[in-house]
Amino acid sequence: MTVPTGPAWRRLPTNDRVHPVTRWRLDPPYGRLRAVATLSILPVTADDLPFVREMLYEAAFWRDTSGAPPIDEALDRAWLALYVEGWGRPGDDGLIARLGGAPAGAVWVRRFDDEVHGYGYVDESTPELSIAVTQEHRGRGVGRCLLMTMMVQLRFQAVAGVSLSVEDDNPARALYEDLGFLPVKAVDGATTMLRNLA
Numbered sequence: 001m002t003v004p005t006g007p008a009w010r011r012l013p014t015n016d017r018v019h020p021v022t023r024w025r026l027d028p029p030y031g032r033l034r035a036v037a038t039l040s041i042l043p044v045t046a047d048d049l050p051f052v053r054e055m056l057y058e059a060a061f062w063r064d065t066s067g068a069p070p071i072d073e074a075l076d077r078a079w080l081a082l083y084v085e086g087w088g089r090p091g092d093d094g095l096i097a098r099l100g101g102a103p104a105g106a107v108w109v110r111r112f113d114d115e116v117h118g119y120g121y122v123d124e125s126t127p128e129l130s131i132a133v134t135q136e137h138r139g140r141g142v143g144r145c146l147l148m149t150m151m152v153q154l155r156f157q158a159v160a161g162v163s164l165s166v167e168d169d170n171p172a173r174a175l176y177e178d179l180g181f182l183p184v185k186a187v188d189g190a191t192t193m194l195r196n197l198a
Contacts, residue, residue, distance in 0.1 A: 037100030044094030
């Protein structure tokens with residue numbers, strides 16, 4: 001990395017919490033470059049499940065949660081509960097994004113069958129993906145990082161493909177398309193999309 005030199009530049013103290021790129025700051029009167037929080041992608045643990053439930057709520061009511069039912073009431077509904085209820089069964093897998101140690105988003109996959117399944121169901125061998133990012137961190141690339149990491153992880157597990165469901169007016173659809181998800185069916189204003197991982 002080439003580091004700027006001159007009287008305006010001052011090196012920040014070096015420590016394990018600061019990324020090398022962020023150890024440099026432009027002092028006044030030239031302005032200031034602020035160090036950004038470190039982004040970490042970690043596996044979902046039992047302690048993360050309350051946050052995963054929050055992210056499921058955000059994903060289901062992505063337009064506006066202010067008019068939505070309370071989270072506990074909403075997640076008691078069968079069509080939502082099936083995405084997280086009894087977490088830890090075979091095929092369940094998830095990742096948490098943390099910014100500066102605080103949770104910022106989650107992505108998780110679960111396999112279903114022909115009798116009980118989510119909106120993005122394709123078949124029993126294809127896990128369905130759910131994802132959400134906290135409102136304050138949307139539009140900053142957190143969702144893209146989560147999706148790409150999950151797809152790499154599924155490839156290492158020899159999973160052939162992953163599916164999801166997205167409402168047609170959800171801005172996240174552009175991200176899914178950019179990452180190679182293709183539409184396979186459309187029902188009532190939502191589209192099931194599939195990403196081949198083979």
